[in-house]
Amino acid sequence: MGLFGNKKEGGLMDVIRCDEHEYLVWKWRPSGEVNSTHKENAIRYGSSLRVKDGEVAVFVYKQENGEMQDFIVGPYDDTIKSANFPILTNIVGLAFGGNSPFQAEVYFINLSGNIQIRFGIPYFDVYDPRFLDFGVPMAVRGSITFNITDYRSFIKLNRLINFELSDFEKQVKDAVVKSTKGFITNAPSDNGIPVLQLERKIMEVSDLIQQRLSNEFVNDFGVNLKRLDISAIEPDKESEGYKELRKVTAEQQTKTLEAQTMVGIKNLEDTQHINAENMEETLRIQREEAQRAQRLQTESNFMGAHTLDQQTEVLKTGAKSLGQMGAIGNGGGGSMNPAGMMTGMMLGGAMGAQMASMVNQMGNQIQQGGTPPPIPTTQYMIAVNGQQSGPFTIPQLQQLQQQGQFNANFYVWKQGMANWELAGNVEELASLFINATPPPPPFK
Numbered sequence: 001m002g003l004f005g006n007k008k009e010g011g012l013m014d015v016i017r018c019d020e021h022e023y024l025v026w027k028w029r030p031s032g033e034v035n036s037t038h039k040e041n042a043i044r045y046g047s048s049l050r051v052k053d054g055e056v057a058v059f060v061y062k063q064e065n066g067e068m069q070d071f072i073v074g075p076y077d078d079t080i081k082s083a084n085f086p087i088l089t090n091i092v093g094l095a096f097g098g099n100s101p102f103q104a105e106v107y108f109i110n111l112s113g114n115i116q117i118r119f120g121i122p123y124f125d126v127y128d129p130r131f132l133d134f135g136v137p138m139a140v141r142g143s144i145t146f147n148i149t150d151y152r153s154f155i156k157l158n159r160l161i162n163f164e165l166s167d168f169e170k171q172v173k174d175a176v177v178k179s180t181k182g183f184i185t186n187a188p189s190d191n192g193i194p195v196l197q198l199e200r201k202i203m204e205v206s207d208l209i210q211q212r213l214s215n216e217f218v219n220d221f222g223v224n225l226k227r228l229d230i231s232a233i234e235p236d237k238e239s240e241g242y243k244e245l246r247k248v249t250a251e252q253q254t255k256t257l258e259a260q261t262m263v264g265i266k267n268l269e270d271t272q273h274i275n276a277e278n279m280e281e282t283l284r285i286q287r288e289e290a291q292r293a294q295r296l297q298t299e300s301n302f303m304g305a306h307t308l309d310q311q312t313e314v315l316k317t318g319a320k321s322l323g324q325m326g327a328i329g330n331g332g333g334g335s336m337n338p339a340g341m342m343t344g345m346m347l348g349g350a351m352g353a354q355m356a357s358m359v360n361q362m363g364n365q366i367q368q369g370g371t372p373p374p375i376p377t378t379q380y381m382i383a384v385n386g387q388q389s390g391p392f393t394i395p396q397l398q399q400l401q402q403q404g405q406f407n408a409n410f411y412v413w414k415q416g417m418a419n420w421e422l423a424g425n426v427e428e429l430a431s432l433f434i435n436a437t438p439p440p441p442p443f444k
Contacts, residue, residue, distance in 0.1 A: 014043060016057070016080075017050035018108035024115050024148065025163055028106040042101040043080070045088075051076040054112030056151050060105045060160050061087060069155065107160050109151050114226065118143045119173050121181055123236055126198070129189040134245040136195050137236035138184060142206070144176055145227040146217060154222035172221060176213065176228070183209050184233065196249060199233045206230040276385050279405040283382075283389045286396060378428070383411040383420060394428065401432050408433040 020026050030042070051057045051074035059070040070087045082089040088102065119142060125135035148154050158168065184205065187193045191208065193201050210228040217225040235242050379391035391414075392400070400406035408424025423429045 014047040015050065016043070016047055016106055018052070018055065018057075020108075022113060023108070023110050024113065024165055024168075025110075025160070026108045027163070028108065043104055043106070044101055046079050046081070049076060049078060049080055051108070054110065056109045056111060058107045058109060058151070058155060058160060059085070059088065060107065061103065062105075067159075071151070105160065107163070109148060109154070111148055111151065114145050114147045115169070115223075116143055116145045117169055117173050117176070119176055119180075121177055124181060124185070125241070126185055126188065126195050128195045128245060128249075131245055131248055134241045134248070136241045136245055137239050138195075138198065139232075139234045139236070140180055140184060140230060141232045141234075142180070142228065142230040144172070144213075144225065144229075146172070146223045146225050148222070149224045150218075150222060153218070157220070157222040168221075172217075172223075175216060175220065179213050179216070180209055180230070183212065194249075195245065196235070199235060202230050202233060205233065279400075280384055280387075280389065282403070282405060283384070283392070283400070286400075287390065287392070290393075290396070378414060380412045380414045380429075382406065382423075383413075388413075394432075397423075397429065398432050406432075 014030050016028055018026050018028065049057065049072060051072050053075045055074040057072040057074075057076070059072075061068045061070075068087050070085045072084060076084075078084070080088070088104070121140040123137035123139045126138045127135050184198065187198060187205065188195050193204070198205065206228055209230070210225065213228060214225050217223050237243075377393050379393055380397065381388050381390035382392065382397075383389075397406055406423070408422060408430075410423050411420040412423045412426060412429065413420045424433055
């Protein structure tokens with residue numbers, strides 16, 4: 001791609017335009033004037049200027065008090081006149097007339113084109129902070145793509161007088177190589193990327209370097225860094241540093257894996273031990289609760305029976321006294337005493353009312369929870385870690401199974417069984433394990 005081109009035009013008036021297809025900055029020259037420092041900059045006031053869309057034409061006037069510029073942003077197709085060239089108007093003045101020549105360099109800047117630069121970095125040593133004795137040679141290849149978006153900032157940072165794109169590209173390339181090399185050298189310590197993993201982290205490395213360079217491109221060169229692509233990060237796999245580092249990292253990974261395995265085994269054993277203790281404690285609590293409930297039920301039944309016996313004795317005594325009421329006031333004679341009869345009838349009515357109240361009270365107690373002793377149920381003993389627990393009823397075993405503390409592989413025994421048997425093989429317990437998820441196998 002050419003940086004500068006020659007425009008061959010004839011006549012007193014020039015047609016100032018850029019016909020290049022690919023360029024970043026292109027300098028216009030009058031017809032027939034090449035490598036001149038004075039005549040090629042003599043431009044007729046009133047010459048035709050054509051600026052395409054996506055271009056900006058920059059007129060640079062070298063004055064004693066410094067360089068000054070007029071900017072014409074495309075699209076533009078008109079003659080050079082004071083309305084659009086305020087700086088030029090002040091320089092030329094009205095005394096020179098419309099066809100007077102003036103000294104200026106004209107540059108066209110491409111605002112829509114991109115510049116791509118490829119770069120390569122030869123082998124340099126990179127160290128893992130964990131193993132500083134082994135330096136691994138690394139080579140890097142990639143490319144950058146940039147363009148101009150703020151042409152005023154670009155012109156301010158880069159002198160357009162005798163501007164050479166090759167010199168500019170060299171400056172940009174040097175900055176990219178320096179930053180890329182510095183980043184990769186420090187990536188293991190600053191970004192936690194192991195040396196042997198750098199070639200697998202190309203995308204991550206590219207993004208991080210682009211973030212670092214973006215501000216530098218704007219501040220130092222006045223261009224916009226569109227992309228930075230690292231195509232390869234290549235370690236020298238034949239070097240001693242690479243081989244030694246692979247060896248020590250492999251040994252460390254093996255030791256780490258073994259340590260993690262031992263920790264996992266210990267955690268599993270501890271978990272199983274804790275689960276067994278929790279299950280044993282749960283079974284103990286449930287067994288004590290069942291015994292306590294049975295004891296309370298028995299005591300309640302005993303108290304009810306004792307109360308009934310006491311009331312029965314009272315009634316018997318009352319009945320006996322009632323039989324003797326007829327002799328009250330008769331001196332022990334055999335004839336009936338009317339007064340005694342009346343007294344007996346009154347006492348008999350009171351006793352009858354008392355008996356009716358007692359019967360009603362007992363009926364209410366039965367309705368409110370006073371129940372006969374429980375019907376005998378089947379109970380099993382279970383074996384946990386070589387120790388037996390129980391006995392448990394079938395509903396209790398079902399509750400333990402739902403809590404994950406009893407399964408088909410537990411040994412059980414009840415009265416009438418000759419030996420311990422797996423719960424899953426006992427017919428009346430088999431239904432507890434339908435659709436149940438089996439426990440994990442014991443660790444060996």
